[in-house]
Amino acid sequence: MSNEQIQWWVTNFNLPFEVLGTLAFAFSGLIEAARKKLDIVGMAMVTAVAAFGGGTLRDILLNRSPLFWIANDWWIWTILVICGLAMIFFRGRHFEFTERAMQWPDALGLGVFASGGTMIALQSGTSAIVAVIMGVITSIFGSVLRDVFTNQVPRAFTDHQPYASVAFLGCWIVVLADVMALPAPLSVTIGAVVTIALRVAVIVFRWRVPSWRV
Amino acid sequence: MSNEQIQWWVTNFNLPFEVLGTLAFAFSGLIEAARKKLDIVGMAMVTAVAAFGGGTLRDILLNRSPLFWIANDWWIWTILVICGLAMIFFRGRHFEFTERAMQWPDALGLGVFASGGTMIALQSGTSAIVAVIMGVITSIFGSVLRDVFTNQVPRAFTDHQPYASVAFLGCWIVVLADVMALPAPLSVTIGAVVTIALRVAVIVFRWRVPSWRV
Amino acid sequence: MSNEQIQWWVTNFNLPFEVLGTLAFAFSGLIEAARKKLDIVGMAMVTAVAAFGGGTLRDILLNRSPLFWIANDWWIWTILVICGLAMIFFRGRHFEFTERAMQWPDALGLGVFASGGTMIALQSGTSAIVAVIMGVITSIFGSVLRDVFTNQVPRAFTDHQPYASVAFLGCWIVVLADVMALPAPLSVTIGAVVTIALRVAVIVFRWRVPSWRV
Numbered sequence: 001m002s003n004e005q006i007q008w009w010v011t012n013f014n015l016p017f018e019v020l021g022t023l024a025f026a027f028s029g030l031i032e033a034a035r036k037k038l039d040i041v042g043m044a045m046v047t048a049v050a051a052f053g054g055g056t057l058r059d060i061l062l063n064r065s066p067l068f069w070i071a072n073d074w075w076i077w078t079i080l081v082i083c084g085l086a087m088i089f090f091r092g093r094h095f096e097f098t099e100r101a102m103q104w105p106d107a108l109g110l111g112v113f114a115s116g117g118t119m120i121a122l123q124s125g126t127s128a129i130v131a132v133i134m135g136v137i138t139s140i141f142g143s144v145l146r147d148v149f150t151n152q153v154p155r156a157f158t159d160h161q162p163y164a165s166v167a168f169l170g171c172w173i174v175v176l177a178d179v180m181a182l183p184a185p186l187s188v189t190i191g192a193v194v195t196i197a198l199r200v201a202v203i204v205f206r207w208r209v210p211s212w213r214v
Numbered sequence: 215m216s217n218e219q220i221q222w223w224v225t226n227f228n229l230p231f232e233v234l235g236t237l238a239f240a241f242s243g244l245i246e247a248a249r250k251k252l253d254i255v256g257m258a259m260v261t262a263v264a265a266f267g268g269g270t271l272r273d274i275l276l277n278r279s280p281l282f283w284i285a286n287d288w289w290i291w292t293i294l295v296i297c298g299l300a301m302i303f304f305r306g307r308h309f310e311f312t313e314r315a316m317q318w319p320d321a322l323g324l325g326v327f328a329s330g331g332t333m334i335a336l337q338s339g340t341s342a343i344v345a346v347i348m349g350v351i352t353s354i355f356g357s358v359l360r361d362v363f364t365n366q367v368p369r370a371f372t373d374h375q376p377y378a379s380v381a382f383l384g385c386w387i388v389v390l391a392d393v394m395a396l397p398a399p400l401s402v403t404i405g406a407v408v409t410i411a412l413r414v415a416v417i418v419f420r421w422r423v424p425s426w427r428v
Numbered sequence: 429m430s431n432e433q434i435q436w437w438v439t440n441f442n443l444p445f446e447v448l449g450t451l452a453f454a455f456s457g458l459i460e461a462a463r464k465k466l467d468i469v470g471m472a473m474v475t476a477v478a479a480f481g482g483g484t485l486r487d488i489l490l491n492r493s494p495l496f497w498i499a500n501d502w503w504i505w506t507i508l509v510i511c512g513l514a515m516i517f518f519r520g521r522h523f524e525f526t527e528r529a530m531q532w533p534d535a536l537g538l539g540v541f542a543s544g545g546t547m548i549a550l551q552s553g554t555s556a557i558v559a560v561i562m563g564v565i566t567s568i569f570g571s572v573l574r575d576v577f578t579n580q581v582p583r584a585f586t587d588h589q590p591y592a593s594v595a596f597l598g599c600w601i602v603v604l605a606d607v608m609a610l611p612a613p614l615s616v617t618i619g620a621v622v623t624i625a626l627r628v629a630v631i632v633f634r635w636r637v638p639s640w641r642v
Contacts, residue, residue: 041378042371056275061484063493065277073341127501144577149358151367153579157470164469255592256585270489279491287555363572365581 017188018055018068021112024105025142026051026079030086031102036150044083046146051079053145054138058117062124062134103203106143111195114139114167115188118174123184128175135171140164162202170195231402232269232282235326238319239356240265240293244300245316250364258297260360265293268356272331272348276338317417320357325409328353328381329402332388337398342389349385354378376416384409445616446483446496449540452533453570454479454507458514459530464578472511474574479507481573482566486545490552490562528631534571535627542567542595543619546602547612556603563599568592590630598623 029050033043052069059067069075117138121131140156140163147154156163170191177187201207243264247257266283273281283289331352335345354370354377361368370377384405391401415421457478461471480497487495497503545566549559568584568591575582584591598619605615629635 036367038367038371041376042368045371045378060274060488061495061498067275070275070340070344073343076343076347126498129501129504130498133504148362148576149368149371151365151579153464153466154470154577157466157473157577162469164473250581252581252585255590256582259585259592274488281489284489284554284558287557290557290561362576363582363585365579 017112017116017192021109021116022051022055022075023078023082024109024112025054026082027105028102028109028143029146030082031105032146032150034090038150040083040087043087044080046149047083048076048079049149050142050146052142054113054117054140054142057141058120058134058138061137062121062126064120064124100203107196107199107203109142110139110163110167110199111170111192113142114170114195115174115191118171118191119178119184119188122175122178128179131175132168132171135174136164136167139167161206161208163199166195166198166202169198231326231330231406235323235330236265236269236289237292237296238323238326239268240296241319242316242323242357243360244296245319246360246364248300248304252364254297254301257301258294260363261297262290262293263363264356264360266356267359268327268352268354269331271355272334272352275351276335276340276348278334278338314417321410321413321417323356324353324377324381324413325384325406327356328384328409329388329405332385332405333392333398333402336389336392342393345389346382346385349388350378350381353381375420375422377413380409380412380416383412445540445544445620449537449544450479450483450503451506451510452537452540453482454510455533456530456537456571457574458510459533460574460578466578468511468515471515472508474577475511476504476507477577478570478574480570482541482545482568482570485569486548486562486566489565490549490554492552531631535624535631537570538567538591538595538627539598539620539623541570542598542623543602543616546599546619547606547616550603550606551612556607559603560596560599563602564592564595567595589634589636591627594623594626594630597626 026047029047030043032050033046036042036046038046052075056067056069059065114135116135118131118135120138121134122128126134144154144156147156173194174187174191177190178184182190240261243261244257246264247260250256250260252260266289270281270283273279328349330349332345332349334352335348336342340348358368358370361370387408388401388405391404392398396404454475457475458471460478461474464470464474466474480503484495484497487493542563544563546559546563548566549562550556554562572582572584575584601622602615602619605618606612610618
């Protein structure tokens with residue numbers, strides 16, 4: 001790579017993370033829309049909300065403008081094309097999506113967004129705790145809004161399997177790596193990998209958070 | 215009209231559209247509040263959310279400030295007066311609102327807001343696809359928030375009758391007219407009329423969008 | 429107090445109000461989370477949304493930046509510590525929270541936030557009616573979002589006991605006191621006390637707002 005290209009990747013290192021996380025969450029929204037038997041418009045909306053909801057809320061709270069999907073409008077085309085393809089694909093077949101099918105792309109999106117959201121907040125000059133909260137908001141609000149729009153109590157709030165708490169932990173790892181002056185792309189990668197690994201472990205080994213006795 | 219007055223109307227051409235659309239959606243919120251037997255405060259809130267929700271979300275996403283109903287505070291008085299009158303009117307009578315009663319003002323609001331929202335975004339300098347999405351958001355989020363606050367899956371997502379897709383089409387017509395360098399008021403009018411006509415046709419002829427076979 | 433300290437309190441007079449209101453709403457969110465048997469993450473989220481939701485929406489609508497809980501990040505620590513303590517406390521005991529238990533902290537938060545929110549809007553230069561609406565939004569949207577996230581029709585909309593209307597009245601008192609050129613801390617205090625007293629009277633004497641006959 002030329003020096004210029006390297007420079008570009010250093011400033012845009014979080015682009016592949018954003019792409020991966022957005023696609024993963026879009027897919028989780030798509031599965032949920034299919035399970036709820038929404039029409040094609042509802043499918044596009046729930047997919048878009050799941051994919052963009054967390055990042056949009058983060059940017060509004062931090063007053064960052066323009067929003068990432070307004071500045072990079074190929075995001076919108078991508079979601080529209082995915083929904084179109086999904087519609088064609090689903091119509092020809094009979095599918096039963098289980099709730100578990102959604103968990104794998106969801107875990108991927110969780111880690112990537114938690115980690116990336118924390119770094120974006122840190123680079124906006126927020127304090128550590130605000131950066132962590134922004135990471136958590138980025139990673140879980142897509143799924144929260146997806147569930148509110150499909151009229152359910154958000155699973156992130158009731159699952160009794162560590163979800164937001166895993167993201168919370170991963171965000172602190174990014175902050176720690178940043179304090180240790182690691183390069184930003186490395187910090188984000190470490191945070192994302194740890195979060196994803198933990199979430200997968202949670203699903204596989206069925207770890208639980210303490211529940212109420214009230 | 216004097217030259218000055220003409221100038222005023224050219225810059226504010228979208229005011230009558232905004233008024234019409236807002237009143238139409240306010241009325242749809244009012245009917246919904248009556249159907250759900252909310253109290254007078256709930257009625258005012260759901261009416262306001264239906265009337266202002268879409269435009270407010272659009273302005274927040276585009277970072278336009280101040281919001282239109284903060285800059286023009288007679289909007290708030292209008293909603294309060296409408297709710298007061300409705301309360302007096304409804305108390306003296308026994309009404310059964312069918313779901314269909316809401317469809318006519320809703321169709322009017324849909325067309326006017328889709329078309330006007332697209333033009334506002336275009337004039338903020340967004341790309342065509344972002345303008346279209348803003349038009350769709352302006353036109354459907356009032357009704358989406360109305361349904362979320364009354365604890366339902368938004369009808370815009372499940373209706374199986376083209377609703378947001380009609381708005382989507384209408385928004386593209388505005389973009390097309392704008393590319394053809396038509397004057398803005400004309401573009402908005404064409405877009406609104408086509409959208410309203412299509413939506414009325416959908417209701418009358420019971421057109422449907424493809425549903426899932428999963 | 430030194431002159432400097434007096435000066436500080438004059439500019440920050442609304443800090444104790446904010447603290448009191450936020451803690452009161454946080455406690456109402458906590459009780460609701462316990463009643464719905466959410467997990468610890470859901471508890472933290474619903475507590476945070478109840479405590480910060482109204483003020484955050486107000487600041488986004490008025491385009492005030494940075495948000496108060498981003499500028500003062502000890503707020504986030506406070507909520508986390510409260511949730512941690514509550515979890516430890518609740519785990520050792522068996523509690524049945526009635527819906528009425530939540531009403532008392534809620535009444536306190538309602539008055540303080542309605543009054544403080546109105547003053548903040550007035551000082552941002554909004555008109556009287558916009559300031560009143562901002563006061564109402566600040567005071568009720570925490571509870572509205574709390575109920576949406578726990579999948580209920582917001583009680584503020586269906587209670588048939590004056591709630592938002594009490595806040596509405598209290599906000600006008602703040603505006604009136606401000607027009608009469610009373611010092612801001614006094615205006616806010618009067619508004620808050622009247623609102624809280626009225627809301628307590630509503631609960632104790634079971635006053636009702638007119639309901640639908642449709």
